[in-house]
Amino acid sequence: NDDSQKDDNTSDSKKPRSKVQEITQDMEQDPTVPEISPETVPGAVENATPGQKPYQHQGLKKEVYRKLPKVIRKKPKKKQAELNAAAASASASAVGVSNGCCGGKNKPEGDESTGCCGGKYKESNNNSGDDGSSAHHGCACSSSASVGAHAPTLAKLDPSLLPILSEPIKVFYSTITGTAKLFAQQLVDSAVALGLQEPKLIDIVDYDTEDFLTESSLCIFILSTYNVEGPNDWFLKWLEDTRFDWRVQKESLNNLKFSVFGLGDSAYGDDFCNGPRSADKWLGQMGAQRVWPFGEGDKNGDQGGAYKQWNDALLSSLMDPTQSHVHEAYFSSDDEDGASASEHDDDDVDEDGEPVRKTKEEKLGLPKIDGGDASEGEMVDLEDMGNVARKITQAKEDKALDEEAFANQKVRAKRAIGETKDGKAIKPREVREMVSPLLYKSLTKQGYKIIGSHSGVKICRWTKAALRGRGFCYKHSFYGIQSHLCMETTPSLACANKCVFCWRHHTNPVGTEWRWKVDDPEFILEGALENHYGMLKQLKGVPGVRADRFVEATQVKHCALSLVGEPIFYPHINEFVKLLHKKRISSFLVTNAQFPEAIANMDPVTQLYVSVDASTKESLKKIDRPLFRDFWERFLDSLDALGKKGQRTVYRLTLVKDFNTDEIANYVELIRRGQPDFIEIKGVTYCGYGGASGLTMANVPYHAEVVRFVELIQEQLGAGYEIAAEHAHSCSILVASTKFKKGDKWYTHIDYDKFFELVESGEKFTSLDYMAETPSWAYFGSPEGGFDPEETRYFRKSKEQRKAERDRREEDE
Ligand SMILES: Cc1cc2nc3c(=O)[nH]c(=O)nc-3n(C[C@H](O)[C@H](O)[C@H](O)COP(=O)(O)O)c2cc1C
Numbered sequence: 182n183d184d185s186q187k188d189d190n191t192s193d194s195k196k197p198r199s200k201v202q203e204i205t206q207d208m209e210q211d212p213t214v215p216e217i218s219p220e221t222v223p224g225a226v227e228n229a230t231p232g233q234k235p236y237q238h239q240g241l242k243k244e245v246y247r248k249l250p251k252v253i254r255k256k257p258k259k260k261q262a263e264l265n266a267a268a269a270s271a272s273a274s275a276v277g278v279s280n281g282c283c284g285g286k287n288k289p290e291g292d293e294s295t296g297c298c299g300g301k302y303k304e305s306n307n308n309s310g311d312d313g314s315s316a317h318h319g320c321a322c323s324s325s326a327s328v329g330a331h332a333p334t335l336a337k338l339d340p341s342l343l344p345i346l347s348e349p350i351k352v353f354y355s356t357i358t359g360t361a362k363l364f365a366q367q368l369v370d371s372a373v374a375l376g377l378q379e380p381k382l383i384d385i386v387d388y389d390t391e392d393f394l395t396e397s398s399l400c401i402f403i404l405s406t407y408n409v410e411g412p413n414d415w416f417l418k419w420l421e422d423t424r425f426d427w428r429v430q431k432e433s434l435n436n437l438k439f440s441v442f443g444l445g446d447s448a449y450g451d452d453f454c455n456g457p458r459s460a461d462k463w464l465g466q467m468g469a470q471r472v473w474p475f476g477e478g479d480k481n482g483d484q485g486g487a488y489k490q491w492n493d494a495l496l497s498s499l500m501d502p503t504q505s506h507v508h509e510a511y512f513s514s515d516d517e518d519g520a521s522a523s524e525h526d527d528d529d530v531d532e533d534g535e536p537v538r539k540t541k542e543e544k545l546g547l548p549k550i551d552g553g554d555a556s557e558g559e560m561v562d563l564e565d566m567g568n569v570a571r572k573i574t575q576a577k578e579d580k581a582l583d584e585e586a587f588a589n590q591k592v593r594a595k596r597a598i599g600e601t602k603d604g605k606a607i608k609p610r611e612v613r614e615m616v617s618p619l620l621y622k623s624l625t626k627q628g629y630k631i632i633g634s635h636s637g638v639k640i641c642r643w644t645k646a647a648l649r650g651r652g653f654c655y656k657h658s659f660y661g662i663q664s665h666l667c668m669e670t671t672p673s674l675a676c677a678n679k680c681v682f683c684w685r686h687h688t689n690p691v692g693t694e695w696r697w698k699v700d701d702p703e704f705i706l707e708g709a710l711e712n713h714y715g716m717l718k719q720l721k722g723v724p725g726v727r728a729d730r731f732v733e734a735t736q737v738k739h740c741a742l743s744l745v746g747e748p749i750f751y752p753h754i755n756e757f758v759k760l761l762h763k764k765r766i767s768s769f770l771v772t773n774a775q776f777p778e779a780i781a782n783m784d785p786v787t788q789l790y791v792s793v794d795a796s797t798k799e800s801l802k803k804i805d806r807p808l809f810r811d812f813w814e815r816f817l818d819s820l821d822a823l824g825k826k827g828q829r830t831v832y833r834l835t836l837v838k839d840f841n842t843d844e845i846a847n848y849v850e851l852i853r854r855g856q857p858d859f860i861e862i863k864g865v866t867y868c869g870y871g872g873a874s875g876l877t878m879a880n881v882p883y884h885a886e887v888v889r890f891v892e893l894i895q896e897q898l899g900a901g902y903e904i905a906a907e908h909a910h911s912c913s914i915l916v917a918s919t920k921f922k923k924g925d926k927w928y929t930h931i932d933y934d935k936f937f938e939l940v941e942s943g944e945k946f947t948s949l950d951y952m953a954e955t956p957s958w959a960y961f962g963s964p965e966g967g968f969d970p971e972e973t974r975y976f977r978k979s980k981e982q983r984k985a986e987r988d989r990r991e992e993d994e
């Protein structure tokens with residue numbers, strides 16, 4: 182994924198040129214721009230430190246520095262106020278934040294061709310014409326075509342600010358779908374075009390957060406927002422913990438200069454850009470100096486445009502001394518109460534215009550109470566005393582609440598950071614754990630047991646039904662698995678997709694490569710079994726649990742590696758499967774077809790599944806929302822890899838109405854490509870998706886619709902595949918290769934003992950070596966519809982039925 186992004190980013194033809202890039206590149210290519218000597222730029226020499234070349238001092242590349250236009254060289258010495266006003270106007274026009282008028286600089290005497298108003302527009306205060314009317318529509322300088330004329334602004338370097346740029350800027354980004362990285366790259370490009378040393382582009386997850394404590398370069402953060410486990414989490418947690426850790430000094434980041442841009446989606450309401458906003462706030466509160474205000478881009482609006490404007494404004498301000506008023510406002514750190522510069526609106530200014538910080542009492546309109554030495558003007562009228570007393574009580578309560586909140590934060594930080602016995606802080610882990618405390622809470626609430634740091638186990642509803650003799654899942658009809666003997670687990674809760682129908686509602690972590698701590702396979706299996714048995718034990722007292730089933734269930738015979746996430750992602754998946762087989766536990770492994778190499782390297786499993794959630798690139802992108810850019814190639818390669826496996830292979834198709842139910846011919850092509858032994862087709866199950874998926878009950882197909890889809894697939898596939906079995910109860914249908922049919926009998930079931938023998942033998946074997954006969958009740962179209970007649974069919978009663986039953990009982994009594 183990273184490589185493909187690199188390719189994209191280095192392809193010049195694809196890259197749009199930013200405005201600042203255009204300016205500098207045009208300047209470089211313009212033969213009319215004379216070569217100049219660095220010494221001619223005002224301030225450059227006087228402010229250079231000994232041994233530094235002027236262009237180094239200014240943080241510029243030599244060759245660009247030498248091409249600075251004449252206008253800068255010959256700048257007449259003006260009063261600072263005049264210079265500020267002219268450059269502020271020009272600079273603003275370069276970033277498109279003001280009226281865009283150059284103040285007349287673009288209109289050489291007698292030349293009407295430039296479209297420049299000659300400075301009238303500027304004078305007319307942005308909107309009204311020079312005659313005072315509103316008919317004036319502005320100066321043509323504000324059009325992008327003439328922006329080049331404002332290039333000189335970018336060279337107005339303030340030596341007092343240049344130390345910020347004397348070392349490369351660091352551009353940190355956090356992204357899942359790549360936009361933040363793209364924006365970060367734009368910043369790098371713009372800075373390079375301006376002749377600055379090439380900024381360092383850094384993925385926030387690759388940076389040791391502790392290093393921010395000693396970081397002295399200018400750090401720009403371009404952060405996307407995720408309400409699920411995301412690349413920002415570690416950084417945000419570190420910021421929050423450090424901010425509220427009483428052992429860490431309040432001004433711990435005062436070497437750091439920064440600015441933050443957040444990417445988000447306003448559809449998330451109050452959570453819009455909340456992570457980046459917090460980062461901006463906490464950085465400021467810890468003494469870091471904000472060089473440019475927080476910016477944000479809404480996915481729901483013109484995110485790219487907003488970013489570009491922020492990017493250009495930031496760079497222009499860095500390069501422009503006349504923006505020092507901005508720097509003064511934002512260059513200072515946030516105050517000790519944690520309020521940022523923008524939160525001081527209600528502070529007064531003294532006679533010199535300097536802000537005067539009000540005390541809490543003053544903000545509440547209370548008189549100054551400082552030991553009774555009140556001046557006349559501060560005397561309190563007796564009649565006001567009641568009012569004052571109330572306000573004092575209120576202020577005290579506020580303070581108590583603030584202190585309590587802070588104390589709580591401290592306790593939280595202590596727990597999160599941890600201490601050694603002698604009170605020293607434990608350094609945060611080098612490699613983070615996949616399951617964050619928040620995710621842990623969410624998963625355990627949903628009934629998962631978490632093993633170690635990245636694995637989970639859960640009892641499925643069919644296991645509970647089987648214990649009560651109320652039937653088994655579709656795997657019983659298709660392959661002979663009894664649900665109470667089956668354990669559902671995953672060694673990786675993370676995966677590389679964000680499928681719309683993901684039943685975890687996107688609480689599971691995502692990633693394209695393993696970047697977490699890795700647990701030992703033996704530890705995971707032992708932990709999974711222990712937790713599975715523990716959960717079973719709790720079912721002992723449930724009414725209807727059959728003793729024989731309960732005893733049988735104490736020996737797991739099957740393992741479904743399909744719970745959530747991507748099991749093949751786990752680096753030791755082969756060892757894990759080997760351990761299962763050693764315990765004579767069969768392995769059904771489901772992968773989402775994004776890791777073809779892992780599929781190729783996979784040792785034999787009892788049955789290997791690939792989820793085929795869509796049949797075209799577009800619909801796969803829409804449904805699986807993969808993280809990999811080359812997801813489609815990965816998907817096809819995975820199908821090819823599957824086709825080369827010797828053991829039983831399965832395509833799993835989940836039908837989502839209006840998403841993936843129309844593309845029959847494409848599915849047929851994919852089936853021909855991977856030649857799976859079986860194709861399981863089922864309708865999506867509705868589990869209250871909401872949120873990001875946008876799925877509703879209307880996307881759940883009826884059983885008849887699933888049957889129709891399967892019939893069409895089978896028709897187009899022609900010879901070689903037939904509809905073999907069904908489990909009407911869960912709306913699942915099995916299409917099987919006719920290799921598994923002898924005469925009119927199907928052999929879709931599995932001889933598990935034979936499978937273990939084959940594995941132990943170490944010899945090569947195929948799916949045909951361990952097949953077993955399918956019972957007739959499982960056949961497609963059988964009266965039982967795939968429900969084992971030995972079991973008791975239990976129909977869930979509707980609310981009305983339950984009420985009617987209750988009423989009847991009451992009447993009987
Ligand atoms: C699963 C998911 C969760 C998201 N959560 C939030 C959120 O809580 N707040 C927000 O403002 N945006 C949220 N977004 C929107 C992203 O932040 C936005 O699309 C952003 O542009 C993605 O940037 P990236 O491409 O760099 O990853 C979410 C997006 C997804 C897919």
Ligand code: SF4
Nearest residue numbers: 676678680683745746
């Ligand atoms: S592959 Fe599975 S776990 Fe991953 S997002 Fe899709 S449904 Fe969820």
